[in-house]
Amino acid sequence: VQLVESGGGSVQTGGSLRLSCSASGYTFSSRCMGWFRQVPGKEREGVARVSSTGGTYYGDSVKGRFTISRDNAKNTVYLQMNSLESEDTAMYYCAADLTRSGGCAGRRVMDFDAWGQGTQVTVS
Numbered sequence: 001v002q003l004v005e006s007g008g009g010s011v012q013t014g015g016s017l018r019l020s021c022s023a024s025g026y027t028f029s030s031r032c033m034g035w036f037r038q039v040p041g042k043e044r045e046g047v048a049r050v051s052s053t054g055g056t057y058y059g060d061s062v063k064g065r066f067t068i069s070r071d072n073a074k075n076t077v078y079l080q081m082n083s084l085e086s087e088d089t090a091m092y093y094c095a096a097d098l099t100r101s102g103g104c105a106g107r108r109v110m111d112f113d114a115w116g117q118g119t120q121v122t123v124s
Contacts, residue, residue: 001023001024001025001026001096001098001113001114002023002024002025003021003022003023003094003095003096003114003115003116004021004022004116004117005019005020005021005092005093005094005116005117005118005119006019006020006021006022006119007019007020007119008092008119008120008121009120009121009122010122010123010124011084011121011122011123012123012124013084013085013086013123013124014083014084015084015123016080016081016082016083016084017081017084017121018078018079018080018081019035019078019079019081019092019094019119019121020076020077020078021033021035021076021077021078021079021094021116022074022075022076023075023076023077023094023096024075026096026098026114028070028072028075028096029052029072030052030102031052031096031097031098031102032049032050032051032052032096032097032100032101032102032103032104032107033049033050033068033070033077033094033095033096033097033104034046034047034048034049034050034094034095034096034097034104034107034112035047035048035049035068035077035079035092035093035094035095036092036093036095036109036112037088037090037091037092037093037121038090038091038093038118039089039090039091043109044093044109045059045090046059046107046108046109047059047062047066047068047079047092048062048066048067048068048079049068049104049107050068050069050070050077050104051102051103051104051105052101052102052103053102053103054070055103055104055105056068056069056104057104057105057107061087062081062088065081065082065083065084066079066080066081066082067079067080067082068080077094079092081121084121084123085123086123086124087123088121088123089121089122089123089124090120090121091118091119091120091121092118092119092120092121093115093116093117093118094115094116095112095113095114095115095116096112096113096114097111097112097113098113098114099111099113
C-alpha cells in the first residue's frame, strides 16, 4: 500500500491550494479516505473524509473553505483548499481506512491504517 501526497507549498492568506493523494496497492474505490494535518507539538487533526460512495465529512475549522473529492478511475483523492488562513499551516497527510467498510462516519485518526509521507502547507 502506498499513498503519495503532492500539491503543498507556500501561499498568501486568502489564497488557494489543491492537494492530491495518489493511492496504490489496494482497492481504492471501496475505502474511506481522509486528509489530516499536524503542526509540531500538537495532535494530528482530521480535516476531511470521503466515503467510497462520495459522502463527505469536514472538520469544523475548514467547513465552507475546503472540499474533498475522489476520482476512483485515477485512484486519487483531492483536497481543494480555499480562503487559506495562517492557522491552516501544517503538514497535511492523506490516509486510508483499509479495515472497515467504505463509509466514513465517525472515523477517527486511529481508524486509518495507511498514511502518506505528508506535504507541507504554509500560509503567511
